[in-house]
Amino acid sequence: MSFLRKKEDDVLKNIDLEENNNLFLGNILTVISLVVTAVFFSIIDKTPDNIIKIKVFGIYGVFILNLIFYVLREQHEWIFLGNLVMLFLGKAMFNILDVKYYIYVAINVVLSLLLVYFLRKPSKEEITEQSVLKEIAQNNKEIEKMLTEAKIKNESTQEIVKKIFKDENITPEEVVSKEKRKRSSLGRAFTRITNSILAIILVLLIQMFYLGNYVIPTGSMEPTIAVKDRVFANMIKYRFEAPKVGQIIAFKEPVTNKMMYTKRIVGAPGNTLQISKGKVDLKTFMMANVDNQPIYPDASQFTDKKSFEEAVKKYYADTKAFNSLKVANVGGEMLINGEKSKVLAEVKPEKNYLPEGLMGNNKIYIPKKGDKVKLDKIIAISKSEYMTIYNERSFDIDWEKFSFGENYKTMSGKEFLKEIKTTENFKDIIGNDDSNSTENYYTFLLKVEGRPEMVMPIMDFKYDDALFTRLLNGETITLDKDYYMAMGDNTANSLDTRYFGLVAKNRIKGELLLRWWPLNRIGLM
Numbered sequence: 001m002s003f004l005r006k007k008e009d010d011v012l013k014n015i016d017l018e019e020n021n022n023l024f025l026g027n028i029l030t031v032i033s034l035v036v037t038a039v040f041f042s043i044i045d046k047t048p049d050n051i052i053k054i055k056v057f058g059i060y061g062v063f064i065l066n067l068i069f070y071v072l073r074e075q076h077e078w079i080f081l082g083n084l085v086m087l088f089l090g091k092a093m094f095n096i097l098d099v100k101y102y103i104y105v106a107i108n109v110v111l112s113l114l115l116v117y118f119l120r121k122p123s124k125e126e127i128t129e130q131s132v133l134k135e136i137a138q139n140n141k142e143i144e145k146m147l148t149e150a151k152i153k154n155e156s157t158q159e160i161v162k163k164i165f166k167d168e169n170i171t172p173e174e175v176v177s178k179e180k181r182k183r184s185s186l187g188r189a190f191t192r193i194t195n196s197i198l199a200i201i202l203v204l205l206i207q208m209f210y211l212g213n214y215v216i217p218t219g220s221m222e223p224t225i226a227v228k229d230r231v232f233a234n235m236i237k238y239r240f241e242a243p244k245v246g247q248i249i250a251f252k253e254p255v256t257n258k259m260m261y262t263k264r265i266v267g268a269p270g271n272t273l274q275i276s277k278g279k280v281d282l283k284t285f286m287m288a289n290v291d292n293q294p295i296y297p298d299a300s301q302f303t304d305k306k307s308f309e310e311a312v313k314k315y316y317a318d319t320k321a322f323n324s325l326k327v328a329n330v331g332g333e334m335l336i337n338g339e340k341s342k343v344l345a346e347v348k349p350e351k352n353y354l355p356e357g358l359m360g361n362n363k364i365y366i367p368k369k370g371d372k373v374k375l376d377k378i379i380a381i382s383k384s385e386y387m388t389i390y391n392e393r394s395f396d397i398d399w400e401k402f403s404f405g406e407n408y409k410t411m412s413g414k415e416f417l418k419e420i421k422t423t424e425n426f427k428d429i430i431g432n433d434d435s436n437s438t439e440n441y442y443t444f445l446l447k448v449e450g451r452p453e454m455v456m457p458i459m460d461f462k463y464d465d466a467l468f469t470r471l472l473n474g475e476t477i478t479l480d481k482d483y484y485m486a487m488g489d490n491t492a493n494s495l496d497t498r499y500f501g502l503v504a505k506n507r508i509k510g511e512l513l514l515r516w517w518p519l520n521r522i523g524l525m
Helices: 002-013 023-043 055-072 077-094 099-118 129-137 141-153 157-164 172-183 185-209 282-288 305-330 399-403 413-420 459-463 465-472
Strands: 211-215 230-234 248-252 260-267 272-275 334-336 372-381 383-387 393-397 408-411 441-448 483-487 508-517
Touching (some): 002 172, 002 185, 023 055, 023 099, 055 077, 055 099, 077 099, 099 185, 129 172, 172 185, 282 305, 282 399, 372 413, 372 465
Antiparallel strands (some): 211 230, 248 508, 372 408, 383 393
């Protein structure tokens, strides 16, 4: 901190703090700032968020902060700091998505810094050698004792200054000048800004390496965690111990390598995993309930918005009821190493898991570091065309028909190479579920040397073209990581490892620790 204070003083020495010839520019810039605030207030989306209710505080709070200090025409550093914080945390903390909002706060970061300079003022306080020494002695018994002894010995101010600042070659006049610079409006602004930026950097570092802050994007973990819940994750735990079955984790998904997912670990390295069979299989259930499946309402069939919204609400309620029925009839218990998992059985409410995706009811093996794997087969799943609620064509992976044993084909690695005619960009070919493309969805299954069970895909392989080519040509790969299976508690509405495959340990960022929003559900996970 002393280094920063010295650098601040070095800058202030080169600025005339007693006489300011930029007041006119400052006044013009203040008017511009108020106009900009008025314009953006009228165009920014201020629609409340029914789930993240603090969103409105984030929006209106910035406008109120800016307006107060622009009108006061002083302490503009608070505008700088407030807008800088919202520039980085507006989306993560308040779910503010409007780009115009971020343009506005970025403009204010610049304007406020200019106003700090143009409207600078000298300190109004009377600063003398004695007042400076008296302030230095406050809460410092050693210096207080030194001043008392100096007074008894009738020492001069210069001698006292030399004793206090023995490491610096400084005169009493320079001490006063330095204090005047520090207490000027610009000096105070520098101190507030540097202190606050250091605090912000510290918070960001803590979030990045020790305490991750996440917003839950989907309902895949309901009822345990709801959509748009805000949670903190313990980011250091797994540096000292391995993840365990039953723990809720935050991890970077391997399909696009972009999004953070939140799921519960259901299988660890070296485990076999299987979802036991339910009362009926999926095909039998769907055929028996073909007329009961909810259909999303067609907006063109409604004459008013309210009726359509009511129909949508009913659709989601019916879908939830239908999914519960499906889980009760098709779902099964999670078997780890052939036995019902006691840990997962204790999760409330107790649940079954749907045998969907690649996993189905198959018994799978979760590989560990040191296992040798090779390609078993490539699977090409057909896509089905459907119309979106916006009356646009879209193409989706038909996992339902795949579960029925339909609409897919398998091939060897070499047959796959002949079909795609390339050994590059596997990351764009494997696991590509682009809804605008009619191309097949390609995935794969593995085998571990010495094991009879099916092994789910390791999507990390596709990011290394040379390694994936070796795999396609039948070569064996020795694993250098442990892998896990993780699924959503809301098994009927969760895109998880049943579909895309295994999660490498290095992708797991932390264990969910605390839900801090909404406030009525705050608590440890």
